[in-house]
Amino acid sequence: MPPLSGADPVSFPPVEAGLFRDAMARLGAAVNIITTDGPGGRAGFAATAVCSVTDTPPTLLVCLNRASSVVGAFTANPHLCVNTLSAGHRDLSSLFGGKTPMAERFAAAQWHAGLTGVPVLADSLVAFECRLSHSVEIGTHRVLFCEVLAIAGGGAEEALIYFGRRYHTAAALG
Template identity: 50%
Template sequence: MSALETSAFRDAMSRLGAAVNIVTTGTQAHPIGFTASAVCSVTDTPPTLLVCLNRNSRVREFFNEGQPLCVNVLSSAQQALSNQFASPISMEERFSLGHWSSLATGAPVLEEAVATFDCRISQCVEVGTHSVLFAVVEALRVNQHLGGLVYFNRAYHPLAPSES
């Protein structure tokens, strides 16, 4: 069996739609953050998420076991914020958009997020080019009336808010 071509794998993965998130650590005084779509639930007992982060990312050194990690799920109106956090600009410039506060861990929380999962990193596992960060949720917030933002086929797609 031959090795799978990286480009073929990436093309297929582009068809796996995912929520767009801003993942943060640090504090409001010294915030760190990046855009991520590789975020998912692991278990609800205890409530745990995983986040994948490229090992070569300039922010990787700040995401370690015991540190805070906050997943801010973006709304359909926040494509510019996603692009800003994915760009090579400074952290100060990244955090210039949006309104930021904190919950239990002190990590930056985006007030306008669809949902916020305020966590503490319990484990880091290195797999290939990425670090898989497991994070136990300590607090959360949900904005019921906002639509979501997904990334599918290398493009953003808005989701309408639920009718309930």
């Protein structure tokens, strides 16, 4: 909408990155391990920047830091899995969120190949097997839009949540 006649448009100073990160630490989120396998190799990383986009077609959004060591695999492979973690996966999340070698990350849990061959965490709270439909680069991150092809679940009912730069648990309501 154009500014009112005679009024100067309002300008805002830029929000400092540290202030933004501190504010985002106050936004609780489910903890996920995003996995892939294919021509680009087997890879995985921990993420809280995951959300629903639409249910027609079922689509998730996943944010991946472009400086991450796994970017090449997620760029080359057409499929991925969003494995939502339960309370008992705290140590696994830390492995996938750090600099641990990929083989050690995957050796720390039980996985099975999903319909598209991607690693699915056997005891995940829920797993969304996806096809990468497209991606967009914004600032330091690549935003992945992931069409959901299959859903599996059956793990524990307490979710692992990240809030205030620490892990917490949340029991299922229902």
